[in-house]
Amino acid sequence: MSLLARLLRREDLHSLAAPYALDALDSGERYRFEKHLRTCDSCAAEVRALSEDAARLAWSTAAPPPAAMRDRVLAAVRATPQEPSRMPEHTPQLPPHVWGTQPPPSRTRAPRERRPFFVPLATATAAAALVVASLFAVQARQTQDKLDAAQSQSREINHVLAAPDARAATGRDNQGRSIGVVASASEGLAIVTLSGYEQPPGGRVHQLWQMRPHAQPRSLGLFGQGDTPLVATGLDKSATSLAVTVEPDGGSPQPTSQPIVQLALKSVGFGE
Amino acid sequence: MRVEADELLVLVAGGDQKAFEELYGLVAGPVFGLVRRVVRDPAQSEEVAQEVLLELWRSAAKFDPGRGSALSWILTVAHRRAVDRVRSARAAVDREQREALRAHHPAFDQVTEEVEAGLEREWVRRCLDRLTTLQRQSVTLAYYDGYTYREVAERLSLPLGTVKTRMRDGLTQLRKCLGGVA
Numbered sequence: 227m228s229l230l231a232r233l234l235r236r237e238d239l240h241s242l243a244a245p246y247a248l249d250a251l252d253s254g255e256r257y258r259f260e261k262h263l264r265t266c267d268s269c270a271a272e273v274r275a276l277s278e279d280a281a282r283l284a285w286s287t288a289a290p291p292p293a294a295m296r297d298r299v300l301a302a303v304r305a306t307p308q309e310p311s312r313m314p315e316h317t318p319q320l321p322p323h324v325w326g327t328q329p330p331p332s333r334t335r336a337p338r339e340r341r342p343f344f345v346p347l348a349t350a351t352a353a354a355a356l357v358v359a360s361l362f363a364v365q366a367r368q369t370q371d372k373l374d375a376a377q378s379q380s381r382e383i384n385h386v387l388a389a390p391d392a393r394a395a396t397g398r399d400n401q402g403r404s405i406g407v408v409a410s411a412s413e414g415l416a417i418v419t420l421s422g423y424e425q426p427p428g429g430r431v432h433q434l435w436q437m438r439p440h441a442q443p444r445s446l447g448l449f450g451q452g453d454t455p456l457v458a459t460g461l462d463k464s465a466t467s468l469a470v471t472v473e474p475d476g477g478s479p480q481p482t483s484q485p486i487v488q489l490a491l492k493s494v495g496f497g498e
Numbered sequence: 499m500r501v502e503a504d505e506l507l508v509l510v511a512g513g514d515q516k517a518f519e520e521l522y523g524l525v526a527g528p529v530f531g532l533v534r535r536v537v538r539d540p541a542q543s544e545e546v547a548q549e550v551l552l553e554l555w556r557s558a559a560k561f562d563p564g565r566g567s568a569l570s571w572i573l574t575v576a577h578r579r580a581v582d583r584v585r586s587a588r589a590a591v592d593r594e595q596r597e598a599l600r601a602h603h604p605a606f607d608q609v610t611e612e613v614e615a616g617l618e619r620e621w622v623r624r625c626l627d628r629l630t631t632l633q634r635q636s637v638t639l640a641y642y643d644g645y646t647y648r649e650v651a652e653r654l655s656l657p658l659g660t661v662k663t664r665m666r667d668g669l670t671q672l673r674k675c676l677g678g679v680a
């Protein structure tokens with residue numbers, strides 16, 4: 227590239243500082259600009275100043291959050307390890323690759339490079355954190371008489387989390403309710419949580435199905451009360467998605483209604 | 499307030515849950531309000547805000563006090579998430595619906611009317627009012643509505659370069675106007 231072309235390109239990138247501070251770049255341009263930021267000290271200072279300005283716009287929007295949000299976040303915090311590894315030993319530890327923040331164990335990690343002053347966060351990471359936090363929150367609430375069942379479930383959960391190919395994913399319906407999964411394709415295991423769904427009326431239940439192309443849905447079990455996770459075993463590697471339907475008490479051999487939510491399994495290593 | 503948030507975030511990075519509770523008290527309102535302003539849908543806003551707040555706990559160690567205030571960092575993270583969510587939601591809406599929405603979109607300056615009472619709000623509103631119309635529209639369509647500068651240019655029928663300049667000028671004018679208010 228000629229010097230002039232390079233200067234023009236640089237000039238062009240500089241002009242993106244304000245749109246960047248306002249988050250008004252699409253992901254491709256954002257990436258290019260952040261790459262440029264790492265080598266441009268004067269831009270870093272400018273972006274920092276413009277970002278402080280943009281953040282002040284946020285102050286006119288402050289609003290009291292729903293009261294229940296505080297309990298949920300604080301419960302999740304109690305069950306969620308921090309990055310890097312600064313947490314005390316007794317906190318449930320997760321293999322880092324489950325969070326989506328690090329490559330799988332076999333790959334070596336590139337040396338850490340200098341980053342812009344705020345770091346974009348991987349959406350998958352927070353999604354995984356919420357799924358896993360809800361698992362541990364449920365475990366913490368088990369009463370003594372349920373302890374045996376809980377312990378066996380806890381073993382399954384730890385089994386999934388320890389699998390080298392364990393991955394987490396979440397999906398949501400158009401009303402913001404969500405389904406979360408931590409799964410291992412090699413073990414054929416998945417832990418599935420529903421959040422935001424009321425218990426169906428009239429004794430009906432939420433039933434989980436494995437979906438495969440050219441195959442009938444296969445029941446993976448019924449969700450219990452509240453947000454208790456469902457441990458699904460024997461998942462086929464070729465499964466493409468999970469689906470949840472509302473069924474009569476005791477469940478059905480085949481779904482009798484449209485799924486209320488579905489989650490693709492490709493990102494967690496299934497569907498081959 | 500700003501200093502307090504900075505100090506708390508450093509404690510949070512060390513695993514201090516009490517400090518996180520205090521930090522939550524300081525930032526949950528701004529984070530939730532900002533996310534709701536951009537995302538609009540209440541259930542989705544709550545979900546995004548929750549993810550952001552939990553991410554603060556997990557990634558507090560990434561905060562570098564030498565490179566900006568904690569509050570700005572937190573709101574930047576929250577805004578980025580909110581914008582990503584609203585854009586993926588928009589991408590899901592098919593073209594026809596989008597056109598219909600566009601036709602019914604209220605006046606661009608609605609934000610200044612939606613802003614409620616309060617000293618901070620009052621100042622921001624006053625300073626936004628002092629911008630030129632194009633500066634204000636460029637800044638608010640991007641920041642409050644989550645549009646890219648290309649989309650803003652399209653909506654306002656302006657060349658890309660003009661929108662970039664208006665955004666920069668708008669932010670710099672805001673800085674001057676808000677200068678004395680912390």
